[in-house]
């Protein structure tokens with residue numbers, strides 16, 4: 187009616203001007219203001235659009251009559267969405283806002299840098315003018331946070347690796363990912379229960395105490411060093427940590443990293459709420475004394491590499507975990523593992539870098555009981571007291587890894603009595619052997635100290651170090 191009235195009153199050349207004017211008058215007297223959040227901002231994807239979509243999915247599922255349903259790649263759950271041109275009311279801090287999902291057809295383009303979707307999608311947020319500051323101050327921030335939370339709980343977590351070397355994928359990322367489905371949890375992990383509880387509390391504390399880190403001026407990150415013989419559960423512990431906190435894992439293959447700057451770039455492309463893992467850190471690069479490396483750097487003008495074209499250094503690694511760049515994201519955990527803690531530079535071990543040193547030891551009596559429960563379903567009272575007593579007596583002397591116990595139990599899991607009998611025999615014979623030859627640690631030490639070992643390995647390292655020092659002196 188208004189339109190036909192306007193057409194009959196105004197000549198065509200004045201109509202546009204009148205429309206513009208009436209729009210302005212309307213805006214002046216309207217108590218609302220509007221925010222448009224389009225799916226694509228210029229040529230880039232608008233992160234806020236995705237966040238709003240996810241955020242609304244949690245309230246839409248209850249309120250909406252007509253919903254769109256999606257299931258993303260790598261996701262085990264279905265998300266609800268607002269249908270085209272539908273709206274929903276949301277309340278935040280007692281302020282009511284209205285979200286509308288607007289979908290229109292995109293005009294066909296003759297030329298585009300990249301193909302655009304056929305539909306132009308966006309959300310419009312309607313809010314009272316007096317509440318405008320609330321949106322700008324905290325509502326949008328809150329939406330981003332909630333969306334991240336929803337994404338994390340809906341989506342399977344990912345295991346990233348940099349095994350492609352320095353090359354980037356089609357989205358410019360140096361990491362490749364697969365869904366992370368490792369079943370290890372703190373419940374299945376065989377270790378001293380007190381130590382286990384300490385680690386779990388430490389992790390929970392870390393995840394919940396953002397304000398503490400803010401208040402004390404510390405970057406919101408924590409380092410764990412897991413050390414111990416092979417097969418004692420270091421990798422299983424990392425999986426259990428990730429499952430406990432629901433974090434992604436970045437498994438950093440240090441030997442694939444060519445330089446310190448590449449290491450920094452990898453770090454920059456990790457997301458928050460993640461665990462960054464370097465396994466077998468003593469074997470990854472030549473982490474010798476930092477001062478020696480630095481003197482090489484200053485005197486020669488470049489960093490002495492390890493001979494295979496890689497120029498990554500200990501100080502590069504230290505900066506990675508602790509320098510200014512290490513806090514370019516937040517809520518991150520660094521986990522390093524090693525079989526030989528004594529080979530690591532003390533600079534790497536200091537608090538602030540590696541806050542917690544966790545010794546993954548050979549099986550103790552409590553950990554054997556956990557494995558018997560996990561693999562055979564035996565609870566505390568199910569086993570014969572004499573068997574338990576003997577196990578308790580010999581297990582420490584036997585120095586058996588949880589991996590070996592697991593294997594023995596898996597092998598005979600259909601015949602539980604046999605499984606326990608064979609395990610006990612194995613424990614006895616290992617204990618007897620160790621009593622005769624000394625503990626495994628002592629045996630290993632003796633093997634390394636022997637003249638044969640010197641010639642084949644132990645001495646070689648020192649020789650190479652000597653050569654590096656000499657050559658830098660020559661310079």
Ligand SMILES: Nc1ncnc2c1ncn2[C@@H]1O[C@H](COP(=O)(O)OP(=O)(O)OP(=O)(O)O)[C@@H](O)[C@H]1O
Pocket residue numbers: 374375376377414415416417418419420421422423525546587588589590592
């Ligand atoms: N503490 C443990 N609790 C439960 N299972 C364990 C434990 N330790 C080892 N295992 C079992 O042994 C297998 C190997 O363990 P894992 O890979 O975690 O050892 P690791 O300490 O990382 O060894 P490596 O030093 O060789 O990398 C696991 O798949 C798991 O089944």
Ligand SMILES: [Mg+2]
Pocket residue numbers: 420421422465
């Ligand atoms: Mg491992």
